[in-house]
Amino acid sequence: MTNNVIIVGAGIIGAACARALAVAGVEVTVIDRGTVAGGTSAACEGNLLISDKGPGHELVLAQYASTLWKHTVAELAEQLGDTFPSVEYDPKGGLVVATTVTGAGPLLSFAAGQRGAGVDAWTIDADEARRLEPDLGPAVEAAVYYPEDAQVQPTIATEALMASARLHGARVLENTPVLGPIHDSAGALVGVRIPSGELRAGRVLVAAGPWSGQVANLLGVYLPVRPRRGELLVTTRMRHRIFHKVYDADYVGAVGSDDGALQTSSVVESTASGTVLIGSSRQQVGFDSSLRVDALSEIAAKAIRLFPFLADVAVMRSYGGFRPFMPDHLPVIGEDPRMPGLWHATGHEGAGIGLSLATAVLIRDLMLGIIPPIDASPYSASRASLAPHLVDVA
Incomplete structure (x- = not known):
């Protein structure tokens, strides 16, 4: 060695x-x-x-x-001490929502397959979903809660x-x-x-x-390895109104897709600083870092479908990055x-x-x-x- x-x-x-x-x-x-x-x-x-x-x-x-x-x-935390910023580890759990009848079946089937592989995936009804996220919109046809999901900065x-x-x-x-x-x-x-x-x-x-x-x-x-472009929106700070990582069921399909064209889905979550992160998109455009207004518009519209109150919230900035895609x-x-x-x-x-x-x-x-x-x-x-x-x- x-x-x-x-x-x-x-x-x-x-x-x-x-x-x-x-x-x-x-x-x-x-x-x-x-x-x-x-x-x-x-x-x-x-x-x-x-x-x-x-x-x-x-x-x-x-x-x-x-x-x-x-x-x-x-x-x-022990090694670096109090002077080093927190990594903001948050085992908040994830909530996946199907907002259409056609999306409900695939989501529930996907979750059932995951449970067979040892994933903690709870199928819940719309009322239970709203107990977890009181500001969810009316379009909840099916929902699955994942307590193992987490986030860091x-x-x-x-x-x-x-x-x-x-x-x-x-x-x-x-x-x-x-x-x-x-x-x-x-x-x-x-x-x-x-x-x-x-x-x-x-x-x-x-x-x-x-x-x-x-x-x-x-x-x-x-x-x-090919770059796959993704875009995000960041809101101004607000009181904490989103308590989990919440996304629509389309996100899973976008993650696993080989399609190089623009795909968007709604992924919404709060940060420790009080902002809300809103994603996401996937698109194969090489290393072109140009602003993608079409992607950002679609992301925003889908986020509002999940959380209607976001229509009245100001966006502070947007940013994008490249993910390493393997075939x-x-x-x-x-x-x-x-x-x-x-x-x-x-x-x-x-x-x-x-x-x-x-x-x-x-x-x-x-x-x-x-x-x-x-x-x-x-x-x-x-x-x-x-x-x-x-x-x-x-």
């Missing part, structure tokens, strides 16, 4: 992996062309969701991740994980792009070239979110069989915040030669579902 690792990417996946490896005694250097939490991790809602995942490998990863967050948050959570990694010896080099690979005589990856020279290590872990495909290309392999809807976690020394932790799309801690455990254990607590093979770059996509046809 080589006891040093370069991590490319200082978002929450890179930060979580850095912390897990550094705590285990591995010498870690994190590099990023920008800053810690400067990309996708600062442009999302901080979801820690079980509710949007059907039975399968992503759900297994999410269920394991859910067991890690509470004690990790406590550890971070994603930027602070990323910063906290990286600060903890630093306390355990990790080094972080911001504003440091990868320029190319360093290979040994056998073709194994043994480092990367950066503007200041060469940086060498026994392993290089690519955790660059939607930019992971670009980094992999620079290092000599093709990885089919088989699973992240890549582990060593790349095509190039010894190259590892990946990417492709989580909109679930990266929630899945970060579990991903870090898998990466740590696989690198240390320990059997992970869950089977890591479904997330391998050599999995059968990914094989058709590993040939660059561009």
Whole structure:
């Protein structure tokens, strides 16, 4: 086992992996062309969701991740002290609402399948839904409550994980792009070239979110990570009127869709600061960061259908970000069989915040030669579902 690792990417996946490896005694250097939490991790809602995942490998990863967050948050608070901002961990639970008769059946069927996979999913009637959320609108045809859903403030959570990694010896080099690979005589990856020279290590872990495909290309392999754009609205502060993460049943279909065209659904929740976050959209537009007025208009209209009072609330700002989309809807976690020394932790799309801690455990254990607590093979770059996509046809 080589006891040093370069991590490319200082978002929450890179930060979580850095912390897990550094705590285990591995010498870690994190590099990023920008800053810690400067990309996708600062442009999302901080979801820690079980509710949007059907039975399968992503759900297994999410269920394991859910067991890690509470004690990790406590550890971070103890390590970093009172002067470090709270990560705002909130196990608020989620409420999924079907606002149409046609949407009710699929929602209830989806929840039944989840219960078979061990998800805590309570089917409730409209009156019970309104007891949980008194300001819900009249269009409630079916509802499912998910007590396991939670939220964190994603930027602070990323910063906290990286600060903890630093306390355990990790080094972080911001504003440091990868320029190319360093290979040994056998073709194994043994480092990367950066503007200041060469940086060498026994392993290089690519955790660059939607930019992971670009980094992999620079290092000599093709990885089919594509950016998927998402937009959010943020209201001005108000008294607390939304108590859970509330979204319409269309959200689940949008998450699992391969369609590159604009898809929107309503996801509404309060933050600790008193604002309300309103999402969400999904659209494949490359790395075009232009303002998407059509997406924002659709998001707002659907949110008002869930919570009519929002029609009279001012929007303070909007923002968008890119999520790392994989064609088989699973992240890549582990060593790349095509190039010894190259590892990946990417492709989580909109679930990266929630899945970060579990991903870090898998990466740590696989690198240390320990059997992970869950089977890591479904997330391998050599999995059968990914094989058709590993040939660059561009």
